[in-house]
Amino acid sequence: MVDLDKYLPERGYYLALGLEGSANKLGVGIIKHNKGERSDENRAEVLCNIRDTYNAPPGEGFLPRDVAKHHRNKVVRMVLEALKIANVTYKDLDCICFTQGPGMGAPLQATVIAARMLSQLHGIPLVGVNHCVGHIEMGREITGADNPVVLYVSGGNTQIIAYSHQRYRIFGETLDIAVGNCLDRFARVLKISNDPAPGYNIEQLAKKGTKYAPLPYAVKGMDISMTGILAQVEQLAKDKQRKTQYSMEDLCFSLQETLFAMLVEITERAMAHVQSNQVLIVGGVGSNLRLQEMMSKMAAERGGSIYATDERFCIDNGIMIAQAGLLAYRVGITTDIKDSVCSQRFRTDDVYVKWRD
Structure with missing residues (x-):
């Protein structure tokens, strides 16, 4: 420094x-x-x-x-x-x-x-x-994280980042839409309120979900793709015959679990590459407690820890x-x-x- x-x-x-x-x-x-x-x-x-x-x-x-x-x-x-x-x-x-x-x-x-x-x-x-x-x-300042792998997830960005030689290097990212945008667009299909944020409201509905709907899992090396997942879950929401099989809460739960599992996978791969045991989660989606929980379990298995902040930051x-x-x-x-x-x-x-x- x-x-x-x-x-x-x-x-x-x-x-x-x-x-x-x-x-x-x-x-x-x-x-x-x-x-x-x-x-x-x-x-x-x-x-x-x-x-x-x-x-x-x-x-x-x-x-x-x-x-x-x-x-x-x-x-x-x-x-x-x-x-x-x-x-x-x-x-x-x-x-x-x-x-x-x-x-x-x-x-x-x-x-x-x-x-x-x-x-x-x-x-x-x-x-x-x-x-x-x-x-x-801001994440580094608030959490005190030293030199972590950064998972940056928001409405417009999804990136895995690590610092090297006075640059924040991008190790992986979305190939199409950002994870926040994916959640926002699904919220529109379900007519979920945008107040305080569609992603937050999906998170609350997902807590009540009990049945997982199989969705595509699109990890491509260090990158991920989400348009296919969004198309599939939108179809499930619109398909009248399947509405009795999967509730709105089930679909929110399934979408979150799939997207977050993909993010955890590529984050772990970046941690192994740069030999870091710290993960800093930033961006609006980073305030999602389920994402923090999944990432924390992965980091703990590697003898590491995660750093995250609340919605203020x-x-x-x-x-x-x-x-x-x-x-x-x-x-x-x-x-x-x-x-x-x-x-x-x-x-x-x-x-x-x-x-x-």
């Missing part, structure tokens, strides 16, 4: 504002880095972490233009609320961090425009952050963007306004992780 304390200003701490808006959640967070070692619980202090979610009606997905409108309407008020909660002003901030990608184009653009506006109005440097790296760095949030952005800022990385264009396809391994050895 790079010794970041030598870069501390005279006041002895740094403050960063983070804006996250890559999908249907708008998050604003303010983080404080104090002087101290990583093991010191007071090194990074969460001063504020607020979030507002755009939810589509049951059975429908959210459209980018509607999400972008939501972000535009909320962002200024949420920033002012965050500053009030954290008891700081714009003058106290060292940098404004924003999600530069990956994500949905219109929501990303709405968020980056807000970040640019605040930067220019108050003369505060910008730091563009990779959404995936934000999840990883697993689900998209502004504090993770502030954390990753501030780490970058402290080693001299900033984003010029002309380079602050967001990208829907910003790969995790494109990021130069200068703050780690």
Whole structure:
């Protein structure tokens, strides 16, 4: 780990504002880095972490233009609320961090425009952050995981990641849709509510499932595929003759068990490859307790352990963007306004992780 304390200003701490808006959640967070070692619980202090979610009606997905409108309407008020909660002003901030990608184009653009506006109005440097790296760095900070294999699972991403030579290397990923997207799309078929999240509601229904419906198991080396599984479980849900055989709860249970078993398999393979006994689960789906349970059993059999957080830090949030952005800022990385264009396809391994050895 790079010794970041030598870069501390005279006041002895740094403050960063983070804006996250890559999908249907708008998050604003303010983080404080104090002087101290990583093991010191007071090194990074969460001063504020607020979030507002755009939810589509049951059975429908959210459209980018509607999400972008939501972000535009909320962002200024949420920033002012965050500053009030954290008891700081714009003058106290060292940098404004924003999600530069990956994500949905219109929501990303709405968020980056807000970040640019605040930067220019108050003369505060910008730091563009990779959404995936934000999840990883916040997970590492909260859990204290040293150098784990990372399972990143969310609505738009499914990746197995390990750190090497100042990059987060992708060892495996989805070949089609992300696990969160798979769960969300099945929730639409069943007309399950999107509040607080379709994946969460599937998790609760799955706890009541008792009968496993055989589904395809599509692991391809270190990668996985989920469209075939989704097609099969959707057909079971729509087939009137089979509705008496498998309840809605059974189908939710079967889908979860199949998808999570695939994720556990490729995670274990990555652990063996890099000779690690730690697993860090990040991303919105990472808050699923059944996934954590299955992964924990696998890790325990290897003499290892898992690290995970709750919905405050697993689900998209502004504090993770502030954390990753501030780490970058402290080693001299900033984003010029002309380079602050967001990208829907910003790969995790494109990021130069200068703050780690």
